[in-house]
Amino acid sequence: MDMSKFQNFGKNISSTFTPFANRTGQLLREQLGQAEDKTQLPPDYVELEHRVDALKQVHSKLLSVTSQYANESYDYPPNLRESFLDLAHSISDKVAAVSTASSAAEAQQALTKPGKKPAPKTFNHALGRASLTCAHILDSSEPLATALEKYALASEQVGEARLHQDQQIVQRFNSAFTTTLNTNINFAAKARKNVENARLSLDAAKARAKNGGMGFALPAGVGRKEGHVGEDHLTEEQRVEIETAEDEFVGATEEAVGVMKNVLDTPEPLRNLADLVQAQLEFHKKAYEIYAELAPLIESLQVEQEASYRKSRDEHA
Numbered sequence: 001m002d003m004s005k006f007q008n009f010g011k012n013i014s015s016t017f018t019p020f021a022n023r024t025g026q027l028l029r030e031q032l033g034q035a036e037d038k039t040q041l042p043p044d045y046v047e048l049e050h051r052v053d054a055l056k057q058v059h060s061k062l063l064s065v066t067s068q069y070a071n072e073s074y075d076y077p078p079n080l081r082e083s084f085l086d087l088a089h090s091i092s093d094k095v096a097a098v099s100t101a102s103s104a105a106e107a108q109q110a111l112t113k114p115g116k117k118p119a120p121k122t123f124n125h126a127l128g129r130a131s132l133t134c135a136h137i138l139d140s141s142e143p144l145a146t147a148l149e150k151y152a153l154a155s156e157q158v159g160e161a162r163l164h165q166d167q168q169i170v171q172r173f174n175s176a177f178t179t180t181l182n183t184n185i186n187f188a189a190k191a192r193k194n195v196e197n198a199r200l201s202l203d204a205a206k207a208r209a210k211n212g213g214m215g216f217a218l219p220a221g222v223g224r225k226e227g228h229v230g231e232d233h234l235t236e237e238q239r240v241e242i243e244t245a246e247d248e249f250v251g252a253t254e255e256a257v258g259v260m261k262n263v264l265d266t267p268e269p270l271r272n273l274a275d276l277v278q279a280q281l282e283f284h285k286k287a288y289e290i291y292a293e294l295a296p297l298i299e300s301l302q303v304e305q306e307a308s309y310r311k312s313r314d315e316h317a
Contacts, residue, residue, distance in 0.1 A: 039199050045253060048260040052188050055264065059181045066174055066276070069166040073121040080126055087119045091128045091156040095149060098136070122162055128155030143305045147298050154294040158287045165283035172275040176268065184263045191256035198252040202245040209238040 068074045089097070093116075119125055128151070135148035234242070 039203055039249070041195070041199070041253070045195075045257060048257060048264070049192060051264055052185065052192075052260050055269070056181065056185050058269070059177050059185065063174060063177050063181070066169060066177075069169045069174065072163070072166070075123040076121045076126060077123065082126065082129065086129050086133075087121070088113075090117075090119050091125070091132050091152050094132060095153060120159060120163060122159045124155045124159030124162060128152040128159065131155060143301045147301045150294060150297055154290050157290050161283050161286040161290070165279045168279035168282075169276055172279065173272050176272045176275075180268060180272075184266070188256070188260050188263050191252070191259040194252045195249070195256045198245070198249040202242070202249045205238075205241045205245045209234055209242060 119129065131148045132152035135145045135152060138145035138148070140146075
């Protein structure tokens with residue numbers, strides 16, 4: 001290997017490793033309580049850090065819950081056992097198959113044939129499937145069977161509305177919140193890390209100058225005088241190193257302030273929350289409309305059966 005190349009390689013390694021080693025040594029001294037001076041960050045900067053940390057916590061906390069909207073069966077009863085045939089068809093397909101079949105055998109054959117897609121595993125769908133099964137257990141002429149079938153179809157509609165809500169939340173809220181967490185807030189974290197590295201480099205440079213060029217503190221009276229070493233005691237090389245480190249620290253701090261303010265000032269989280277609320281509003285509104293249409297039908301069947309029951313009882317009185 002050419003000696004000059006080897007020397008250049010050594011210099012490159014040294015230039016990369018030395019700043020890291022200096023920062024690491026300074027951090028270790030601070031953790032051990034051996035650092036005499038530590039550059040303090042401005043109070044306004046620290047306040048921005050606290051606010052960004054709070055915003056990150058908000059995103060993480062909400063996503064830990066709303067991520068469940070990506071799980072179709074989040075409200076599906078855990079102890080419910082449904083057969084393959086239960087899940088092979090949608091409720092509306094089953095109703096259509098039974099109503100168009102010319103015989104019980106034809107209806108059964110249609111129901112055992114797999115549908116276009118498996119029935120969703122949601123609570124409303126499960127409730128609808130149970131209601132439809134109960135309707136088929138009864139004679140189709142009974143009012144309760146008719147009511148249960150109507151309730152089954154309504155439950156399926158509510159379940160489909162819930163799935164649409166979930167899709168909207170996943171696409172418009174979860175995706176946006178995750179992006180903010182992984183980009184803007186992450187960028188802020190990197191900018192803050194750059195500030196911390198710049199501060200450690202600055203304090204390490206000051207410590208080396210104060211301790212005669214060494215990164216560790218010497219015992220009192222050995223190799224240096226006690227107390228603060230002013231600029232008069234600095235060599236030109238030390239002064240340049242400290243000034244360069246100060247410039248890098250100030251630059252990193254200004255950049256981090258800009259990044260953190262951008263994260264905190266953007267209205268994106270509020271827009272995302274508005275999308276979440278709108279998706280939930282649309283679902284509950286749709287569910288209300290479905291039940292509002294169903295309720296009079298069920299009540300009408302109940303009134304008719306009540307009247308028939310009273311008439312039958314009077315006739316046998």
